[in-house]
Amino acid sequence: MNIVLGHTQYGKAETHVVRVFRDHEPHEIVDYVVSVAVTGDFTDVHLTGDNARCLTTDAMKNTVNAYAKEAGDAVRQPESFAAALARHFVADVPQVERARIQIDATPWDRLPSGGQPHPHAFSKRGSYVRTVTVTDDGTTAHVVSGVRDLVVLKTTDSEFHGFYEERYTTLAPTTDRIMATSVTAQWLHTDTDVDWGKSHDRVLATLSGTFAGHHSFALQQTLHAMGDAIITEQPEIAEVRFSLPNKHHFLVDLSPFGVENHQEVFHADDRPYGYIEGTVRRDDAPDPGPDAFDPGQGW
Amino acid sequence: MNIVLGHTQYGKAETHVVRVFRDHEPHEIVDYVVSVAVTGDFTDVHLTGDNARCLTTDAMKNTVNAYAKEAGDAVRQPESFAAALARHFVADVPQVERARIQIDATPWDRLPSGGQPHPHAFSKRGSYVRTVTVTDDGTTAHVVSGVRDLVVLKTTDSEFHGFYEERYTTLAPTTDRIMATSVTAQWLHTDTDVDWGKSHDRVLATLSGTFAGHHSFALQQTLHAMGDAIITEQPEIAEVRFSLPNKHHFLVDLSPFGVENHQEVFHADDRPYGYIEGTVRRDDAPDPGPDAFDPGQGW
Amino acid sequence: MNIVLGHTQYGKAETHVVRVFRDHEPHEIVDYVVSVAVTGDFTDVHLTGDNARCLTTDAMKNTVNAYAKEAGDAVRQPESFAAALARHFVADVPQVERARIQIDATPWDRLPSGGQPHPHAFSKRGSYVRTVTVTDDGTTAHVVSGVRDLVVLKTTDSEFHGFYEERYTTLAPTTDRIMATSVTAQWLHTDTDVDWGKSHDRVLATLSGTFAGHHSFALQQTLHAMGDAIITEQPEIAEVRFSLPNKHHFLVDLSPFGVENHQEVFHADDRPYGYIEGTVRRDDAPDPGPDAFDPGQGW
Amino acid sequence: MNIVLGHTQYGKAETHVVRVFRDHEPHEIVDYVVSVAVTGDFTDVHLTGDNARCLTTDAMKNTVNAYAKEAGDAVRQPESFAAALARHFVADVPQVERARIQIDATPWDRLPSGGQPHPHAFSKRGSYVRTVTVTDDGTTAHVVSGVRDLVVLKTTDSEFHGFYEERYTTLAPTTDRIMATSVTAQWLHTDTDVDWGKSHDRVLATLSGTFAGHHSFALQQTLHAMGDAIITEQPEIAEVRFSLPNKHHFLVDLSPFGVENHQEVFHADDRPYGYIEGTVRRDDAPDPGPDAFDPGQGW
Structure with a gap:
């Protein structure tokens, strides 16, 4: 040895x-x-x-x-x-x-x-x-663009139910919740003859518009919808990687004080948080190897 | 005892x-x-x-x-x-x-x-x-509004020279520098029948416009100009307190590489930083006592 | 005006x-x-x-x-x-x-x-x-020593009950809880002919020993006990100011999983937190005025 | 597509x-x-x-x-x-x-x-x-232990000279400098029948003792020495990965004030910083694949 x-x-x-x-x-x-x-x-x-x-x-x-x-x-x-x-x-x-x-x-x-x-x-x-x-x-030079700490929130159009249940599952299903996340995303370009400023603005517009307009049944589904929309809109983008903390907003129980709370008052919690990560890619995209994306994204 | x-x-x-x-x-x-x-x-x-x-x-x-x-x-x-x-x-x-x-x-x-x-x-x-x-x-209720972490920067219209010199003074005077700060400010209202949202937006507009338009010989002077403009514009405001870190941007010496640097390339330094704090107030304003302002501003 | x-x-x-x-x-x-x-x-x-x-x-x-x-x-x-x-x-x-x-x-x-x-x-x-x-x-020179971010925790000898109850009070009383805090303290000296290193170590030893040994009915009471012990031990210290976040450790309800939790498993929460601040002083101590203590402690 | x-x-x-x-x-x-x-x-x-x-x-x-x-x-x-x-x-x-x-x-x-x-x-x-x-x-379960934010510093026994020189090289060589870093390390075990507490303490003792005792010509060399010592001491450890920021301590030029500075007064700088990362491993160690180490270390 x-x-x-x-x-x-x-x-x-x-x-x-x-x-x-x-x-x-x-x-x-x-x-x-x-x-x-x-x-x-x-x-x-x-x-x-x-x-x-x-x-x-x-x-x-x-x-x-x-x-x-x-x-x-x-x-x-x-x-x-x-x-x-x-x-x-x-x-x-x-x-x-x-x-x-x-x-x-x-x-x-x-x-x-x-x-x-x-x-x-x-x-x-x-x-x-x-x-x-x-x-x-x-x-070869791989160019990967990205965004970090883009915090977005929607007050409705988000549901979460029908999930797997086992011994440790106590979460109540919901058909209306706040969904909020702080978007970290990186995307790989297959073309480097790009107006980088316009390209970046367009990705952010697509990402934000999709987040806003999508009726969500899971943050994972929203992730996929955002990635799909970005590549559809800008096909020179080969792959998008997302890390999306689920910034939980818990409905506060105001019934002990005789106050009704119809999805109006939320506690914005710090930790723990759900952490949803995923890749959306073109099936014909080249494999960039293990080094192209910033490893600091953590996966 | x-x-x-x-x-x-x-x-x-x-x-x-x-x-x-x-x-x-x-x-x-x-x-x-x-x-x-x-x-x-x-x-x-x-x-x-x-x-x-x-x-x-x-x-x-x-x-x-x-x-x-x-x-x-x-x-x-x-x-x-x-x-x-x-x-x-x-x-x-x-x-x-x-x-x-x-x-x-x-x-x-x-x-x-x-x-x-x-x-x-x-x-x-x-x-x-x-x-x-x-x-x-x-x-009595004292109402103090404020802003924190409003980072502003100007690329010119800032000079600093003619200062006091003693044994430890080595700074070169300049007639053109970047001036940047992260504004923390608090202001005391003497009227509480105010549209708070509009009032806040107006203070920020005055503060920002003054920072942008003022030709500065010292960050202290800019501080005073911003406070003066805020109270002039909204006389119901009795007093403004500022904490302004001087976020130093040092001109990088590129001469060893044969590259000229005409106020173009700067190192944005972290620490240490100048720290300018000051009060601007109406001379007829009531003394709010020691407790009205958030002591967390640090003075 | x-x-x-x-x-x-x-x-x-x-x-x-x-x-x-x-x-x-x-x-x-x-x-x-x-x-x-x-x-x-x-x-x-x-x-x-x-x-x-x-x-x-x-x-x-x-x-x-x-x-x-x-x-x-x-x-x-x-x-x-x-x-x-x-x-x-x-x-x-x-x-x-x-x-x-x-x-x-x-x-x-x-x-x-x-x-x-x-x-x-x-x-x-x-x-x-x-x-x-x-x-x-x-x-005059005022010398104020201090400590920040000294995190201490005790697993028992802490109770909290018999408190005031009104419309918004829902907390259950407890005769055994975790008590934890991150000590920020400042103390004013009336003597400057001091071995500063030894003095500091002695304050920390008194503070820590009192925290450990004191049977507490409230974090406020612990605060007072620590201040009292410090001045008793080192009478040249005129005044101690504490800021003590109550770092809440909430007992986790494991009953849905059929698991008993006899003060064993706790969730260490981030926010909000109780915040206990107070002064202990010699009644014959000089008034240091408003400027001696670091205002950054926040009060 | x-x-x-x-x-x-x-x-x-x-x-x-x-x-x-x-x-x-x-x-x-x-x-x-x-x-x-x-x-x-x-x-x-x-x-x-x-x-x-x-x-x-x-x-x-x-x-x-x-x-x-x-x-x-x-x-x-x-x-x-x-x-x-x-x-x-x-x-x-x-x-x-x-x-x-x-x-x-x-x-x-x-x-x-x-x-x-x-x-x-x-x-x-x-x-x-x-x-x-x-x-x-x-x-298979891979067990990787580690340490983060272990800040160590030595006041001598560190040199840096004889380095590659090109157009942008202006650094002066030195035969005596402060070397400081904040150690992040992860190490892979090939045995899981381990007293984990003792194992961790022993790694930290080896790491610290090597940092202290090693006469260094580069932080890279210190990295290798620490990894080598850890595996030599505990051969069940297959691989160690280090991320070592070079926390620069720059000698302050006090000559304008007529004050000599014989490696005594240093400015501890924040950014930028050298960042040295490396792996030391047994040549007979199994390949753990891309997933065993915490990717948050960033490489």
Whole structure:
């Protein structure tokens, strides 16, 4: 029996760079938290501390910052910025065999000023984080877009009954409940000649519209409906992965106080929560392998 | 020397109640995290564990939930809901001498569906939390509205120079920088016959418009300009208190890489941060005493 | 009616400095997150953006870092380090009238190595944060020590019954429950010629021993017992302020599954929670005024 | 092209159960946050909302709570408790093909009281979270133990130089630096007839002792040394996976103030941070497949 080194990866995580485009009025900004992870032959670093092949994570931070200027128009969308960075590490650093770039992009809205959008002033949207993971192994680059912490809720059109019953089942069935979740989703593109901003907005519109309009018998069913609608609407998307916490809203029993509660007063509970995860995909989609999606989604 | 009991207060913190108004289409919702704190003569509880005068915090939670139905139209705005709750504890529980109700209200927006706002489906706004503190001592109720975590940024129209210099001063003066902050503010009303929703929206519009339009020589000056504008616009507001972290955006030195950086690429730093706090008030405003504002703002 | 500037304060928050003492074996470290806030006549900064009297918050950060070397042995304890910093700002910067220094000190323990404490390697204790607030107005310095996030729990010796009952009271009385809280406490010293490390350890020992040994009829009673014991044990402490969330552990009803639960299986709930706050003080203690205690404790 | 359902899983996340063992003095407690995820044929739930095969997540919560009593001595260690739960879901619920149980276990220490450990009173250790992931597919159960947020630091015996240099490399080499990290690690057992408590303590002792005693030329080298030592010491462990943020401590330049800084004063930075991840394994270890380790570690 020998003890050996298995899979490794390393990089600089969470470089927070803000780029201002100020050549023309109005100013534009992008706000990215960029994480770099590379794999390759770094055995010596681990076994002997010989760093001759070790690209410093400090240099990766410098690269992210410099590319925020050097990458030109690619900086304007997180997908193209991540692709440029991944390509650099794989192409320009010989010992890097695969690079994965993850970006959390914060959307900003223009502040209103005198009835007009202000040319220099912004407020953080806050209603979700836009995410990107690009993985480039030197041959193929997988581009995965996403959203995190998009919290949605519907006050009706949600039922849950007819479920499996066994010894530990005590839940009462319901034909009308609040359904709420905080959407984390990632979707794989099969085309990279895409207007990334429009594509992202369209996915969010489809996702939100489906959540709103779908009469649900289970959060799982809503998940599938959202994924199906996204791919139907944008067939260049091959696969969508969802993680949907079921943010339980429990009807409060007000009868001890002589107060009726017709689906009006709810306790929004924190923990535990149902956690529904699933994939919807085109049956002709290529298998992206285990590395394309951000593993931080947790499955 | 004797050891004595000083100031005490207690209550139930962070009851998270969601109320759905579903009598008419479209549905409406409010989403409140409610904290109750009462003061009064609770000496026996502390000294001997005699709980005869101790209103349970569990009953306070029940009251918050029941009032989400019983308080009628007062539930629709956090100011009026907090006032109704505070009044109840002071008026209906003899041993309570003062009640303070704090509410964190989450704004929700209607999801679009087929080009129209959907009648039952919502997404969390996320760009700020609306706050309320009402303190009622049985005679007077102070109503303080507020906002937390409203993140705003401007890419120009901000200078900082001419400052005091001493041994530890190394900062370079600048005539053009990014200014960004996460606004926490509270404001005291002298009139309670107010359309609370409209009042809150108007304060936010004034605050945002002033931040956007003001040419700033210091975050302190921007603070004052925002407070001045709010009270000028809504003279029933007696006093505004701000806590403004200076969210530093440092220009990245790209010269080692031969890249010019004309105020374009910034590192958004986490810590440390400047922290600017201040009060703007009407000189004829009544002194609200030490208890009206939420002490959690930290000053 | 005029609009005027009220109370203001500003400074640099959360400078995270780690000082290594390496002149002798074994090495020692302190780990401080330091926040500076000063008050004084900074009207011009607010009204006109004239910064001639504005000490930059960047200089405050520099001062914290330089003092981590220059302040000599005072650096070894957060109380003495905070006092040295407060004194500097008040004494050396003419326009500063009052300085408040807050420190969050992280305790580190030596890692064991071969059965001995290692001379250079440490692990973060993690069981609480040690806090300090020093306020110096040029004449008097108030030193307030504290602890935050010290989570304690007892499995018995806690009862709660005989409480006040009204319309919204549904809680069942109990003669045996889990009592758990996360202690935040601050205490004011009337003597500053103190071995701060020993004093802090002694307060924590008294607090913990009293929590453990006290048979409780209410968390309020436990609060009082802890404060009383601390001042009795260390009479130079004039006043202790506690904020004690009641971390509810609810007995789970396992009867639907035919399982008995004799105070054995509990659901540890997150929100809402009871929140018990109170002061215990010497009746001959000086009034420290409104500024000595860290207002971030929230009352 | 058809749109199809891919991989799915669901369950109840973060049921927080505290079990008191009170048959004998002294009392003992365990504190678990338990997440359940099952896979199987739940296609109907997704496609049509037919819930006939859907075990409710509420029943999973009930099961966790009931098993905290019913599972007997298996409750005392998170590995055996997780194994019992996983086995139940796979064996007793026909449509479940694989169950994964994750537990975050909070260690508690006895409070001292009169020089003795108190029999009923505890404080939260806080220095790390003990983690467990058990995956059972009906045939094989993989048991993976772990630790999260174990923060360690050494003040010397760490160098970093001789690294690869390219266009974006500006880091200065160093022969003496602070090295600090927050250890997240998971390790796979090939034997399940283990005293889990002793095994966990021994891994932590090996890990800590190696971190302390190893003279490091790179955090990667320290990672390998820790993994190697763990498997050498406990050969039933087949594989260890580490995620190690490099918590940078930057030497502060005090020369502008005429103050020398011989590796004494450091700025503990938050972001960005190096992120070093790697696997050390026995070369004869079985491949656990993609599902044994908690994917939340992120790789």
